[in-house]
Amino acid sequence: MPDNHLRSATISVLVENEAGVLARVIGLFSGRGYNIDSLTVAPVERDGSKSRITVVTQGTDMVIEQIKAQLDRLVPVYKVLDLTEGPHLSRELALIKVIGIGEKRQEALRLADAFRARVIDATTESFTFELTGATDKLDAFLDLMRPLGLAEVSRTGVAAIARGAKTIG
Amino acid sequence: MDGTIPATEQMNSGAEAVLRALKAQGVDVIFGYPGGAVLPIYDAIFQQTEIRHILVRHEQAAVHAAEGYARSTGKVGCVLVTSGPGATNAVTGLVDALMDSIPLVCLTGQVPTHLIGNDAFQEADTTGITRQATKHNYLVKKSADLVRVVHEAFHVARTGRPGPVVIDLPKDILINPAPYHEPTAKVHRSYRPRTEPDTAKIKEAVALLKRAKHPVVYAGGGIVNAGPEASRLLTEFVRLTGMPCTNTLMGLGTFPASDPQFLGMLGMHGTYEANLTMHGADVMLNIGARFDDRVTGRLNAFAPSSKKIHIDIDPANINKSVAVDIPIVADACNALKALIEAWNADPTPQDKDALAQWWAQIDIWRAKQSLRYTQSRDPGSIIKPQYAIEQLYKATRGRETYVTTEVGQHQMWAAQYFKFEKPNRWMTSGGLGTMGYGLPAAMGVQVAHPDALVIDIAGEASILMNIQEMSTLAQYRLPVKVFILNNHYMGMVRQWQELLHGSRYSNSYSEALPDFVKLADSFHGVGLRAETVDDLDRVIAEMIATDKPVIADICVDEKENVFPMIPSGAAHNQMLLGPEHDDAGQPAVTSAGKALV
Numbered sequence: 045m046p047d048n049h050l051r052s053a054t055i056s057v058l059v060e061n062e063a064g065v066l067a068r069v070i071g072l073f074s075g076r077g078y079n080i081d082s083l084t085v086a087p088v089e090r091d092g093s094k095s096r097i098t099v100v101t102q103g104t105d106m107v108i109e110q111i112k113a114q115l116d117r118l119v120p121v122y123k124v125l126d127l128t129e130g131p132h133l134s135r136e137l138a139l140i141k142v143i144g145i146g147e148k149r150q151e152a153l154r155l156a157d158a159f160r161a162r163v164i165d166a167t168t169e170s171f172t173f174e175l176t177g178a179t180d181k182l183d184a185f186l187d188l189m190r191p192l193g194l195a196e197v198s199r200t201g202v203a204a205i206a207r208g209a210k211t212i213g
Numbered sequence: 214m215d216g217t218i219p220a221t222e223q224m225n226s227g228a229e230a231v232l233r234a235l236k237a238q239g240v241d242v243i244f245g246y247p248g249g250a251v252l253p254i255y256d257a258i259f260q261q262t263e264i265r266h267i268l269v270r271h272e273q274a275a276v277h278a279a280e281g282y283a284r285s286t287g288k289v290g291c292v293l294v295t296s297g298p299g300a301t302n303a304v305t306g307l308v309d310a311l312m313d314s315i316p317l318v319c320l321t322g323q324v325p326t327h328l329i330g331n332d333a334f335q336e337a338d339t340t341g342i343t344r345q346a347t348k349h350n351y352l353v354k355k356s357a358d359l360v361r362v363v364h365e366a367f368h369v370a371r372t373g374r375p376g377p378v379v380i381d382l383p384k385d386i387l388i389n390p391a392p393y394h395e396p397t398a399k400v401h402r403s404y405r406p407r408t409e410p411d412t413a414k415i416k417e418a419v420a421l422l423k424r425a426k427h428p429v430v431y432a433g434g435g436i437v438n439a440g441p442e443a444s445r446l447l448t449e450f451v452r453l454t455g456m457p458c459t460n461t462l463m464g465l466g467t468f469p470a471s472d473p474q475f476l477g478m479l480g481m482h483g484t485y486e487a488n489l490t491m492h493g494a495d496v497m498l499n500i501g502a503r504f505d506d507r508v509t510g511r512l513n514a515f516a517p518s519s520k521k522i523h524i525d526i527d528p529a530n531i532n533k534s535v536a537v538d539i540p541i542v543a544d545a546c547n548a549l550k551a552l553i554e555a556w557n558a559d560p561t562p563q564d565k566d567a568l569a570q571w572w573a574q575i576d577i578w579r580a581k582q583s584l585r586y587t588q589s590r591d592p593g594s595i596i597k598p599q600y601a602i603e604q605l606y607k608a609t610r611g612r613e614t615y616v617t618t619e620v621g622q623h624q625m626w627a628a629q630y631f632k633f634e635k636p637n638r639w640m641t642s643g644g645l646g647t648m649g650y651g652l653p654a655a656m657g658v659q660v661a662h663p664d665a666l667v668i669d670i671a672g673e674a675s676i677l678m679n680i681q682e683m684s685t686l687a688q689y690r691l692p693v694k695v696f697i698l699n700n701h702y703m704g705m706v707r708q709w710q711e712l713l714h715g716s717r718y719s720n721s722y723s724e725a726l727p728d729f730v731k732l733a734d735s736f737h738g739v740g741l742r743a744e745t746v747d748d749l750d751r752v753i754a755e756m757i758a759t760d761k762p763v764i765a766d767i768c769v770d771e772k773e774n775v776f777p778m779i780p781s782g783a784a785h786n787q788m789l790l791g792p793e794h795d796d797a798g799q800p801a802v803t804s805a806g807k808a809l810v
């Protein structure tokens with residue numbers, strides 16, 4: 045194929061919330077050798093009957109089309125939407141623990157403020173920040189924290205949605 | 214299924230509810246093997262007469278038998294096995310059915326719900342193990358879900374791209390009472406395969422085909438799955454348009470082999486004319502085939518100057534390995550109907566001159582007679598395997614004949630030399646290439662067609678992989694004929710070793726074979742042997758005339774290879790021809806090609 049250009053795709057998958065559905069999706073990716081850069085899942089329907097999986101993956105256009113088609117043919121899948129085909133919003137949340145004292149501690153706090161990270165826990169020697177934003181914003185913040193005593197990170201992975209009135213349906 | 218719950222009736226046990234649901238789904242035969250976890254179902258089977266149970270001798274064979282049954286009838290095959298080893302033994306069959314899109318429902322026993330996850334006796338994570346081996350699978354945890362799941366499993370197995378579905382049934386669910394309801398017509402909540410073609414795309418396809426100078430129709434197993442009407446429509450369309458038609462291994466029989474427009478099978482062991490027609494085509498219509506690597510050869514040299522139309526029921530098959538110009542997701546039957554209509558409605562005249570020239574070219578390729586071989590008729594001459602198949606075919610003409618195969622050279626010779634005029638008559642393991650498929654599959658075919666002539670064309674190595682089923686044949690008086698092309702080698706392995714590994718025949722000689730004649734005898738069947746060409750026709754005639762299971766041990770030339778051959782990693786126009794041909798070549802296999810299977 046002429047087009048070997050790799051692109052990143054953020055794909056939302058609306059699924060029946062039944063046992064094994066996540067294993068099916070993950071098994072599809074591992075079995076067919078597709079990448080998973082990020083994967084999130086949670087029920088989205090009030091009665092808990094449907095879940096939304098958001099998966100960030102990479103591939104050529106042909107591979108990404110294949111991934112979507114393969115996802116779509118799984119029996120418990122309602123809808124597959126490639127958000128990267130249009131304007132969309134991606135966010136993830138990170139909890140970030142920074143341990144340090146003195147000047148570094150002050151600097152961490154200043155930067156957190158600039159990034160609008162919230163302090164959700166503090167001791168005399170540590171802060172835990174909560175930061176929400178696009179993946180690259182989280183990455184940038186973590187890079188800054190590294191020399192300032194970054195000790196532990198927990199990230200949710202990407203949740204994403206289309207801009208405007210468009211829905212996954 | 215969706216919506217309101219239909220009227221229910223309480224059944225005394227889950228097992229009874231399951232059987233009633235199977236009956237409602239049209240099941241008349243189950244292929245199975247008992248064990249602790251499924252005893253409640255066996256008890257329910259004992260107490261009824263509508264569903265017949267065929268007791269196989271290995272669970273893998275139960276699945277292949279159900280495949281043979283399904284492929285030869287168009288119905289969903291049904292399997293019943295116990296938990297743990299019963300389920301794991303079934304896995305090869307399930308993957309085989311998945312690869313070849315065969316509709317099956319396989320019921321597996323499971324330990325009681327309260328023991329799941331405890332490493333209980335004969336516990337296996339069956340849904341975990343079979344998740345990638347099935348189209349879909351279920352673990353029933355509540356009696357209230359049981360019957361809905363059974364009905365849904367049949368719906369999923371038979372619709373869209375068909376495939377195997379597993380229902381894992383914990384023993385307590387089978388013992389406890391369960392509500393029964395009839396299947397509903399409601400559509401599934403999330404699973405809604407598309408079957409109607411996009412008419413705009415059909416028109417585009419017709420426009421392209423009308424203007425084609427070098428068209429080809431390439432039809433596969435999807436036509437078989439779409440039912441006999443799809444084969445009839447394919448034939449009508451090909452005759453209407455005057456185009457050449459080739460079949461994949463799985464598609465044989467969907468277009469009559471005797472038709473002058475038929476080019477034979479294409480692909481790795483396809484005919485010269487089929488592969489060169491594909492290579493030279495300017496417009497290719499693929500219906501119900503999936504551009505398998507055994508068909509395409511090297512992808513970047515596959516039909517390089519053609520526009521491609523691809524009709525498939527599975528959207529994931531489209532643009533998977535080969536980029537196509539007009540993708541059409543639809544059931545083959547609906548698509549063919551639409552194509553014929555659109556063809557008749559489109560006023561554009563066909564370029565008949567170009568088509569005539571195309572046929573003239575094809576006839577030159579045909580004249581090469583790529584399937585030619587030489588059989589010496591001198592008394593005592595060794596039998597050529599190709600000749601054995603041709604004689605078998607001739608002797609069975611005019612009869613209601615079904616052919617299954619094992620996997621290897623004999624399978625390819627069967628595909629090349631046995632001619633099929635109708636669909637559902639040819640059962641072979643295409644996608645997975647499972648040795649041991651043919652005998653149990655033939656058993657399933659014979660159960661479905663008790664009066665037909667059912668032949669397993671086998672190799673001496675493959676047949677030993679499920680030979681225990683001879684016992685099943687005897688028990689149910691299933692007069693399956695096993696026609697072994699005995700070359701004393703895993704011939705296909707030997708062929709690759711000869712061509713790609715310097716004739717180092719590592720572990721491919723069939724050492725210490727049983728005496729197949731005595732073997733047949735000890736399994737209450739009839740054993741026959743043809744040692745030379747003088748014996749062949751007599752043995753074939755006797756085999757056909759015998760109303761019992763037969764093993765015919767046909768001693769054939771050990772060194773024969775399957776030709777033509779497109780070596781791995783080569784293009785369609787780089788075919789190797791047999792020794793009969795002056796330009797028979799040695800393979801120029803690249804190291805990249807050698808790494809391919």
Ligand SMILES: Cc1ncc(C[n+]2csc(CCOP(=O)(O)OP(=O)(O)O)c2C)c(N)n1
Binds near residue numbers: 621622623675676
């Ligand atoms: C279960 C399984 N194991 C291994 C193989 C690899 N394999 C393909 S063909 C073949 C040899 C088959 O020998 P035989 O049945 O004698 O057929 P022949 O090629 O000689 O006609 C083998 C080992 C396979 N296809 N299936």
Ligand SMILES: [Mg+2]
Binds near residue numbers: 701
């Ligand atoms: Mg052999």
